[in-house]
Structures are given as C-alpha cells and as structure tokens.
Amino acid sequence: MASTIRCKLITPEASLLDDEVTYASVPLWDGLIGMTNGGSPLVAKLGMGELRLDFPNLGQAKGGSRFYYVEEGFMKFANNELTILASEALPAENLVESDCAAELRAAETRGVPNDATDKLGEMDKITKARNAARAKLALASSFKHKGI
Known part of the structure; x- marks a missing residue:
C-alpha cells in the first residue's frame, strides 16, 4: 500500500488502533496538521481536539473515516509511520x-475556590476542563451526523 501510512494510537490504558490510513488530521498544541504518505519526519x-483518520478502499471494502477525541501527549511521524501517544x-x-x-x-459553573493557594493554576485547570468539554461536545454533535 504505497499511498498509506501506518498509524498507531496509544494511551496509558490501551492501544486503540494499529492500522493503515491514507490521511491523518492531528490536533497539535498550536493547530491542526495533516499527515500523508511521504511526509517529512516530525515530533x-x-x-x-478531533483526530480524523481516513482509511483506504480495500477491494470491495469501502474506506471511510474514524474520529477520536484526543488530549495531551505527543506524536511522532517517520518512515511513513505515525505514532500518537495521548x-x-x-x-x-x-x-x-x-x-x-x-x-x-459543570465545567462552566466551576469557579476558583476562595482558599486556593494557586489561583492562576486553578483557573488554568478550569479553562482546560471547559475547552475539553467544548471539544468533546462538538465532536459528539458532528459525529451523530457523520457515522463511521
């Protein structure tokens, strides 16, 4: 499969995916990046946010896309192999x-406790929880219209 890349999606709990894909749209800390066959090495x-993986057509099996919510970690791309550690x-x-x-x-009603010693740190946690909940809700809302 010359036009595919090997994609592995791994969390501390499980290896969720190890398959050939034609394209991966990966949410990085500073924006999305698209990965395809022949791309330059990158860490x-x-x-x-939303991880989108496009699968090839194989014989009579029609390709398609799968979507995941991913958060924190790293990705490595080299030799047409994409490893995502989330x-x-x-x-x-x-x-x-x-x-x-x-x-x-729940995230939007949460506030910084008055007795918090690190108010900025607490606000960062609240902001992260709100952003994660928004990203999950957006993916859940759009997925019900996409299917797999």
Missing part, C-alpha cells in the same frame, strides 16, 4: 452528546 506536542483518546462513537453537554455545564 510534535498534541493539543486537544493521555486520553476516546472514539467519537463513544461520546454521548447529552453527557458532553452536562460535562460542559
């Missing part, structure tokens, strides 16, 4: 829109 820090990775089909909406409501 980069992950951000949080602290969290959730398949889009496992995200429930109502649960994601509840997570966002």
Whole structure:
C-alpha cells in the first residue's frame, strides 16, 4: 500500500488502533496538521481536539473515516509511520452528546475556590476542563451526523 501510512494510537490504558490510513488530521498544541504518505519526519506536542483518520478502499471494502477525541501527549511521524501517544483518546462513537453537554455545564459553573493557594493554576485547570468539554461536545454533535 504505497499511498498509506501506518498509524498507531496509544494511551496509558490501551492501544486503540494499529492500522493503515491514507490521511491523518492531528490536533497539535498550536493547530491542526495533516499527515500523508511521504511526509517529512516530525515530533510534535498534541493539543486537544478531533483526530480524523481516513482509511483506504480495500477491494470491495469501502474506506471511510474514524474520529477520536484526543488530549495531551505527543506524536511522532517517520518512515511513513505515525505514532500518537495521548493521555486520553476516546472514539467519537463513544461520546454521548447529552453527557458532553452536562460535562460542559459543570465545567462552566466551576469557579476558583476562595482558599486556593494557586489561583492562576486553578483557573488554568478550569479553562482546560471547559475547552475539553467544548471539544468533546462538538465532536459528539458532528459525529451523530457523520457515522463511521
């Protein structure tokens, strides 16, 4: 498969994917990057958001795309092999829109405790939780229209 790359998606709990893909859209800390066959070697820090993997058509099996919510970690691309090490990775089909909406409501009502010794650190945690909940909700909402 000359036009594919090997993609591995790994978390501390499990290896979620080890397959051939034609394209990967990876959320980095500073924006999205697209990875295809023949790309230059790269090591980069992950951000949080939607990971999109496009699969090739194989014989009568039609290709398609799979989506994951990923958060924190690193990616490495070399020799047409993409390895994504994420602290969290959730398949889009496992995200429930109502649960994601509840997570966002909870994150938005959370405030910095008055007795917090590191108020900026606490605010960073709250901001991260809000951004993660927004990203999960957006993926859950769009996935129900895409399917797998």
